[in-house]
Amino acid sequence: QKEVEQDPGPLSVPEGAIVSLNCTYSNSAFQYFMWYRQYSRKGPELLMYTYSSGNKEDGRFTAQVDKSSKYISLFIRDSQPSDSATYLCAMAPRGGGYNKLIFGAGTRLAVHP
């Protein structure tokens, strides 16, 4: 079993829809949670970073963390064609003295006009 599970999709939605992307994890040591967006043939771009349970909002994006269920989500409101990309969840343990991210497989999202 992988430490981080993420449905690879693809997910196709109409413009303006609310998109929900999810990851589950098995390692309770994970304390930091990130969402990255990656366009084709580009490097991942950090969208959201959180280290506590609950919600964090930034514009049209909301990240949600439920540590008790080991489940994280990213919601995209009013989705746009420019949101079409692969979304990767990533996690890291608390402290440890080093930076090492464990990634989900990524979900491919297509927003069509």
Add this chain to the structure above:
Amino acid sequence: KAGVTQTPRYLIKTRGQQVTLSCSPISGHRSVSWYQQTPGQGLQFLFEYFSETQRNKGNFPGRFSGRQFSNSRSEMNVSTLELGDSALYLCASSLDVSGGGEQFFGPGTRLTVL
């Protein structure tokens, strides 16, 4: 503020050759991590350097190595290239010294091994 830069952006090599990739982190960032991205395995951690020292290493063979210079720039080297080494190699930098901090990625170097 300039982002993470990686050179070269594209490389084509043949089996058995070796390759060196370069990464310049965001100014002020002292932690540099390397990841390999392939369609089959996704993004996998290779190693991390901080203050010129390797702090952590992923599950890759010894053919993969790296180093960091005093200005925080980093290089990774792959020797005796295999077809399976074809991938996007990504570098990420972080300001955080204790781990778990935000990591910012460069555009990657796409390596093709023929």
